[in-house]
Amino acid sequence: MIGGATRLVMLAGDPIGHTKGYAEYAAALASAGVDAAYVPAHVPAGQFAAFLDGARNLRNLAGIVATIPHKRDAFAACRPDAAARRAGSANLLRPAPDGWEGTMLDGAGFLAAVDAAGIPLGGRRVQMLGAGGAGRAVAMAIAERRPSSLAIADPDARRSESLAADVSREFPGLPVAAHLAESDTLVNCSPIGMGTDMALPVREAMIPDGGAVYDIVNRADTPLILAAKRRGCVTDHGRSMMLAQVQMLIRYLFGAR
């Protein structure tokens, strides 16, 4: 129950209406014994920094979760930890005396989710779609698992090329390229399929028959997931990645309990 001593965890995104997980966060916070409420914050693109300035005056703000399109702006506004620095992106900020500290949980959350779903990365040809804030963290996480190759495609070629170069620098010797290729495991990190969007993020022929597909969109019936199931793939979607991050968030914002 919300009360006068309740602290706030705000999920900042645009759009925000489609976001999920509120009941799961409420349950996890309560069972951790934390008096905090997880609430949506509809912050338009480009206004994240101004929102943060005002949020400095909110003493009971425990933290801000940044989602699309704010992960790069969150990174720019914080003192990043190693995970955020490597991704060049942050999805969780907490107030510090001199500003904001930030981390990026998408990479660790993604790995926990694919491991639980039995989606293989090591030794496989992996294709990623989307090189935005979450994509950057997921790319670094995939690279840790030493795929046989990693291909990154984004409609904005500068983004995919810049991310491929960054992954190569962090993981010398790993075959990384900014293109679309045949794969064994396909990972969608683009927002396509979010909300009621019925588009595929890639043409259906690129879905690996009998392979594996992870869609970070938190919706069980994205067109990608439905097509992948028809093609006999092992699949999972963003709900598992979101849930994997709940306990990490509680530790980061409220400490060990």
Next chain:
Amino acid sequence: MIGGATRLVMLAGDPIGHTKGYAEYAAALASAGVDAAYVPAHVPAGQFAAFLDGARNLRNLAGIVATIPHKRDAFAACRPDAAARRAGSANLLRPAPDGWEGTMLDGAGFLAAVDAAGIPLGGRRVQMLGAGGAGRAVAMAIAERRPSSLAIADPDARRSESLAADVSREFPGLPVAAHLAESDTLVNCSPIGMGTDMALPVREAMIPDGGAVYDIVNRADTPLILAAKRRGCVTDHGRSMMLAQVQMLIRYLFGAR
């Protein structure tokens, strides 16, 4: 249940931990069919304007309730309606395209509460304690009921004198003075007794034996209420004033339903 489409109503105050009414607001919002969450915002004194600046970037913010010590700052930051203008104080803001619109519900909430409790004002000698944001609205509300006299006492004599002058200007002919006097009905608008404070806002001899006492502090066992009961007074406290404002708030922020 909070979800992605939930709008926020923030209660801004300092301190905030003692504030109450969250369950009552949640129930009233739900039964009005409004998807909104009422949450505490601990905004330190002097930082209300900076907090408001940041809140402009929060598109799902339905409104801000201002409590101690922000009611005067809220007034200064908004385009006030008639109730707020007369009180020189605002306790509820809503975003408008060009800034904030504000109202002051304490006066109407106070009148609804004293009427329900059977606390008389008209024709009685009324003593008010406290001339802050809420006190200003309550003084104007009492004056509407034409007491035989209205006395206003505040530890800051400039505040009580300025409020007495404002009430006189709005209600010519009404005997209003900035002092402490014998009364039939005593109204505490000071924060004394809030939280775990065990102080009386006035010496006990000034409590009208067999009269009436309303304490706007939202706590059933303030030292003032306990002493007034011992002296045979009709009493009530701020919970009724807070509850009377819930439906007014819903209408102001979410329109007729």
